Amino acid sequence: MSTHSLTQPIVHMQGVVKRFPGGVLACDQVDLELYPGEILALLGENGAGKTTLMNLLYGLYQRDAGHIYLRGQPVNFRSANDAIAHGLGMVHQHFMLVPTFTVAENMVLGQPSPRGPLLENRRTVAQRIRQLSEQYGLKVDPEAEVWQLSVGQQQRVEILKALYRGAEILILDEPTAVLTPQEVDELLIILRGLADDGRSIIFISHKLQEVTSLCDRVAVLRDGRLVGTVQTAETDRHQLSRMMVGREVLLRMTKQPSAPGKVQLAVRDLHVQDNRGLPVLRGVSFEVRAGEIVGLAGVEGNGQRELEDALGGLRNVEQGQIILAGQDVTNRSPRDIFTAGLGHVPSDRYETALLADFSVADNLVLETIDQPPYTRSGLLNRTAIADNAKQLVKAFDIRPAAIDAEVGNLSGGNAQKVVLARALSHQPKLLLVAQPTRGVDIGAIEYVHQELIRYRDEGMAILLISTELDEILNLSDRILVLYEGEIMGESTADTADVETLGLMMAGTRVD
Amino acid sequence: MHWPGGYGDKRIEELSRLLTVSFFAALFASGIRLAIPIFLAALGEIVTERGGVLNLGLEGIMLAGALAGFMATYYVEQSANASLLPLAPWVGIAAGIVAGMAMGLIMAVLAVSLHTDQVIASITLVILGQGITTYIFRQQFGSLTARITGFETLPIPLLSDIPFLGEVLFSHDIMTYLSSLILIATAYFLAQTTWGLNIRAVGEHPAAADTSGINVTVTRYVAVLIGAGLAGLGGAVLTVAQLGIFNENITAGRGWIAVALVIFARWRPGLAFAGALLFGVANALQFRIQALNLEVIPYEALLMLPYVLTILVLLRKVNKSEAPAALGTPYVKE
Numbered sequence: 001m002s003t004h005s006l007t008q009p010i011v012h013m014q015g016v017v018k019r020f021p022g023g024v025l026a027c028d029q030v031d032l033e034l035y036p037g038e039i040l041a042l043l044g045e046n047g048a049g050k051t052t053l054m055n056l057l058y059g060l061y062q063r064d065a066g067h068i069y070l071r072g073q074p075v076n077f078r079s080a081n082d083a084i085a086h087g088l089g090m091v092h093q094h095f096m097l098v099p100t101f102t103v104a105e106n107m108v109l110g111q112p113s114p115r116g117p118l119l120e121n122r123r124t125v126a127q128r129i130r131q132l133s134e135q136y137g138l139k140v141d142p143e144a145e146v147w148q149l150s151v152g153q154q155q156r157v158e159i160l161k162a163l164y165r166g167a168e169i170l171i172l173d174e175p176t177a178v179l180t181p182q183e184v185d186e187l188l189i190i191l192r193g194l195a196d197d198g199r200s201i202i203f204i205s206h207k208l209q210e211v212t213s214l215c216d217r218v219a220v221l222r223d224g225r226l227v228g229t230v231q232t233a234e235t236d237r238h239q240l241s242r243m244m245v246g247r248e249v250l251l252r253m254t255k256q257p258s259a260p261g262k263v264q265l266a267v268r269d270l271h272v273q274d275n276r277g278l279p280v281l282r283g284v285s286f287e288v289r290a291g292e293i294v295g296l297a298g299v300e301g302n303g304q305r306e307l308e309d310a311l312g313g314l315r316n317v318e319q320g321q322i323i324l325a326g327q328d329v330t331n332r333s334p335r336d337i338f339t340a341g342l343g344h345v346p347s348d349r350y351e352t353a354l355l356a357d358f359s360v361a362d363n364l365v366l367e368t369i370d371q372p373p374y375t376r377s378g379l380l381n382r383t384a385i386a387d388n389a390k391q392l393v394k395a396f397d398i399r400p401a402a403i404d405a406e407v408g409n410l411s412g413g414n415a416q417k418v419v420l421a422r423a424l425s426h427q428p429k430l431l432l433v434a435q436p437t438r439g440v441d442i443g444a445i446e447y448v449h450q451e452l453i454r455y456r457d458e459g460m461a462i463l464l465i466s467t468e469l470d471e472i473l474n475l476s477d478r479i480l481v482l483y484e485g486e487i488m489g490e491s492t493a494d495t496a497d498v499e500t501l502g503l504m505m506a507g508t509r510v511d
Numbered sequence: 512m513h514w515p516g517g518y519g520d521k522r523i524e525e526l527s528r529l530l531t532v533s534f535f536a537a538l539f540a541s542g543i544r545l546a547i548p549i550f551l552a553a554l555g556e557i558v559t560e561r562g563g564v565l566n567l568g569l570e571g572i573m574l575a576g577a578l579a580g581f582m583a584t585y586y587v588e589q590s591a592n593a594s595l596l597p598l599a600p601w602v603g604i605a606a607g608i609v610a611g612m613a614m615g616l617i618m619a620v621l622a623v624s625l626h627t628d629q630v631i632a633s634i635t636l637v638i639l640g641q642g643i644t645t646y647i648f649r650q651q652f653g654s655l656t657a658r659i660t661g662f663e664t665l666p667i668p669l670l671s672d673i674p675f676l677g678e679v680l681f682s683h684d685i686m687t688y689l690s691s692l693i694l695i696a697t698a699y700f701l702a703q704t705t706w707g708l709n710i711r712a713v714g715e716h717p718a719a720a721d722t723s724g725i726n727v728t729v730t731r732y733v734a735v736l737i738g739a740g741l742a743g744l745g746g747a748v749l750t751v752a753q754l755g756i757f758n759e760n761i762t763a764g765r766g767w768i769a770v771a772l773v774i775f776a777r778w779r780p781g782l783a784f785a786g787a788l789l790f791g792v793a794n795a796l797q798f799r800i801q802a803l804n805l806e807v808i809p810y811e812a813l814l815m816l817p818y819v820l821t822i823l824v825l826l827r828k829v830n831k832s833e834a835p836a837a838l839g840t841p842y843v844k845e
Contacts, residue, residue, distance in 0.1 A: 060722065060844070081724025096719035098712050099836070109712050110723030117704050 089162025571640020611743015
């Protein structure tokens with residue numbers, strides 16, 4: 001808007017540089033201006049430097065070069081406390097709330113108390129929270145303990161916390177990643193209301209749709225550099241994605257209609273408990289057939305992880321049955337399930353799939369290391385292990401193409417390729433892929449998606465568990481929605497619409 | 512029933528000698544006394560662990576506090592100045608706290624600043640405490656049997672005359688009474704003060720505390736120092752207020768029992784007091800039965816009682832969510 005040339009920016013970052021130990025240049029001469037009352041999107045892929053840039057502004061990191069001006073004055077925040085004192089508030093991607101504390105305790109944490117060493121009176125604090133929450137439509141109970149709240153509510157607490165501390169400038173780091181579509185809509189309304197009230201907002205995201213519908217201007221980062229800043233009104237999603245990735249991206253995969261064959265996975269009335277012993281899957285039943293991708297959608301924490309564990313043999317099944325390729329594998333060992341034909345690409349790559357300080361070659365044979373040709377007469381056959389690795393590194397384009405590299409040093413995308421390559425090299429009957437593109441750069445996402453579709457076309461049965469709705473919509477032939485441990489409904493790829501899926505993700509049963 | 516010259520008569524006779532009111536009064540009174548050092552160390556450890564630092568070095572810290580308390584009291588008592596005499600045990604108590612905090616400072620530097628593995632750092636502390644107290648004690652006292660007067664028993668007027676309860680609750684030394692105040696103060700500190708909230712926050716979610724502007728390092732130092740100070744106090748109470756002597760390894764595992772108590776108490780000060788009483792009474796019981804010289808139970812078996820109890824206590828299944836979430840994890844800024 002032309003008015004911006006008349007007003008002074010409230011935040012002005014100039015030539016900001018941040019280099020991490022090891023030489024990674026996370027921010028390279030970035031200029032950024034934020035004007036009062038506007039919502040500025042900070043758009044970029046994972047690892048583009050968005051969060052680092054904001055941590056520099058918020059005083060969590062110290063910059064190596066450049067200047068930051070706040071309301072025209074140069075500032076140099078040494079800690080988050082400095083930033084808070086100057087009217088900044090940040091809502092982190094991973095919530096910075098103490099789960100065992102009440103909402104009110106989280107508000108006053110780190111704040112000076114008028115009663116000296118004693119904490120501020122509970123009632124006064126609660127009163128002030130209620131006032132703020134009414135003013136901005138952020139409804140929460142001040143006395144509730146945070147762990148009892150839903151993710152959407154916790155996010156409201158985060159925003160309230162910033163407002164409670166007098167933030168005029170709000171930074172939100174990927175705030176929609178954990179929300180249902182309806183919760184996203186509510187959040188966008190709240191943010192618009194805050195901006196109309198004169199607060200300035202920086203909205204970090206890699207989702208083009210939200211950025212275009214919410215923000216006034218968009219600043220695009222790529223590889224730590226500012227690619228450009230554009231008015232939302234004067235751009236479109238294709239231009240933005242080009243700026244973000246450096247080339248056109250397929251926004252939608254093209255694929256042949258599926259040709260489902262025989263049932264490879266049948267789950268019947270599955271009941272599973274979580275780590276606290278509470279029921280987390282409550283009578284889940286579904287089937288996956290050869291040659292189809294079944295997508296399991298849902299907001300994180302509705303039993304996806306436990307379902308994944310139960311299918312992989314990592315969690316006890318209380319009741320119900322899992323039939324894999326015609327064989328009952330309920331409560332069998334992971335080894336038995338692997339032998340029965342499960343290929344598992346776990347959601348937590350470094351926890352359950354990879355040994356970070358082992359080489360690529362060793363990681364590629366983890367499940368079969370004790371069998372010929374990799375082990376003969378109790379001795380490892382290094383040549384066979386290396387041959388297998390060379391072949392898979394080439395076939396899956398794992399970079400760097402060094403089979404001795406430690407897996408922990410690979411990028412997220414390449415580490416994921418190692419997991420995928422290993423799972424597929426055993427020709428599984430059923431491929432279980434959970435959050436396959438989490439922490440993976442956009443180029444590798446495309447690759448992973450294409451591979452999944454290719455194997456589907458070759459007749460593999462694939463169960464895709466993902467919290468990314470776009471991914472589910474792109475890949476799945478059938479879509480199931482998991483909510484609080486129950487399947488809310490099913491739709492096919494052609495008939496699925498975001499609205500209905502969103503309702504199911506929020507717990508409405510749709511038949 | 513008559514079993515001439517039989518074993519049964521003797522057992523009944525022994526039991527009847529046991530089960531008298533005065534026996535129980537003495538048992539509980541000495542149970543409370545024996546509970547205090549363990550309780551203070553466990554209370555301190557609760558503060559430390561609530562701050563996210565696992566300090567298993569209580570045994571070493573208590574030993575340091577015990578020797579420092581003993582020696583400070585001894586030298587003040589030996590000094591010719593009689594007017595200083597009533598002050599002597601207080602100097603000893605202060606010295607115990609300071610010695611404990613000095614040990615805590617080592618732990619804090621290792622665990623908080625240098626991000627050392629906390630189990631290893633705190634075991635180093637135990638070995639250091641055992642080694643250094645043995646060395647200093649032998650070097651200063653040799654084979655001499657040194658005694659200190661310490662605190663006198665301080666029966667509370669009127670209250671101590673109440674039958675039974677008077678002996679159990681109101682006929683102790685001053686440190687025992689003070690310990691109940693320390694319990695209340697510590698529980699209040701953790702729940703109601705800014706510092707208490709900060710300590711709990713850095714133990715549950717240090718990154719959240721950091722982004723709220725709390726200095727995680729300083730807060731954890733404070734938590735470790737308070738904890739170690741209380742453990743040092745526990746050691747000093749043992750020598751200055753209770754035993755009046757020092758021996759090598761005089762704490763005899765009390766520090767380890769305190770660590771176990773923290774888990775039993777689910778990181779709550781009040782429960783730690785209850786748990787310590789349980790150990791105290793068990794310990795008192797084994798002393799009493801030994802003194803009665805019963806033949807039916809070998810005294811070696813009774814010596815095991817507190818330690819067996821520790822094992823039993825640890826068998827209780829601990830729900831993981833009860834422990835501070837960041838316990839034992841160094842905080843490294845990303």
